[in-house]
Structure formats: C-alpha cells, structure tokens
Amino acid sequence: MAKRVACCVPFCRRTRKPDCREWICGPHWLTVPPHIRRRKFKLFRRYRYLFGDQFWGAFPPGSPKRIMAVKLDRLCLKAWDRCKRVAIERAAGI
Numbered sequence: 001m002a003k004r005v006a007c008c009v010p011f012c013r014r015t016r017k018p019d020c021r022e023w024i025c026g027p028h029w030l031t032v033p034p035h036i037r038r039r040k041f042k043l044f045r046r047y048r049y050l051f052g053d054q055f056w057g058a059f060p061p062g063s064p065k066r067i068m069a070v071k072l073d074r075l076c077l078k079a080w081d082r083c084k085r086v087a088i089e090r091a092a093g094i
Contacts (some may be wrong), residue, residue: 009091022080024087031084035064040079046073070075 004015007025014025024032047069056069 004037020085021064022084024084028087032086036079036083036086039082041055043076043079045071047076049090 003018005018005020005023006012007014007028008022009024009028012025012028014027016023016025022035029037050072051065051069054069054072056066059066
C-alpha cells in the first residue's frame with residue numbers, strides 16, 4: 001500500500017494520495033483568509049507563467065532568469081509557509 005500524505009495541521013486525520021509533499025485539507029484550507037490564499041495563488045501562477053514547470057536550478061548560474069526564478073521560488077515558499085502557519089493557528093484556536 002502506498003504511503004499517503006497527511007494534512008499539515010497536527011492531529012488532523014485527513015490524507016490524500018502521495019502526489020505532493022505537503023498538503024492542507026479542505027476544511028483547514030478554508031480557515032486561511034482569502035487574501036493570504038490569493039497571494040499564494042498569484043505567486044504560484046506568476047512562477048508557472050514565467051518559467052513553466054522548470055526548477056530554478058535548470059537555468060545557468062548567475063543568469064537573470066535564474067535570479068528571478070530563485071526570488072519567485074522563495075516568495076512562493078514564504079506564501080505557502082504563511083498559509084500553513086495560519087491554518088495551524090486557526091485549528092488550535094489562536
């Protein structure tokens with residue numbers, strides 16, 4: 001049996017198929033305020049529009065494309081971490 005991915009919120013028992021590394025289940029995702037979710041979606045869409053599915057390491061070191069890809073990737077990670085943090089805080093009642 002394949003290992004399933006659990007929701008990022010501690011003590012949440014919801015799981016999904018293993019096609020991603022981290023995941024927030026639907027009920028907890030809805031607790032994240034819309035402006036934070038919107039920011040995450042905008043950054044991810046921008047990265048995909050500019051670079052497609054390419055990892056930033058695919059670009060030559062020091063090139064303007066790589067610098068921009070690294071910058072956007074870091075912003076995407078920060079936005080995802082913020083979504084996770086807010087979902088966990090809301091689930092804990094903070």
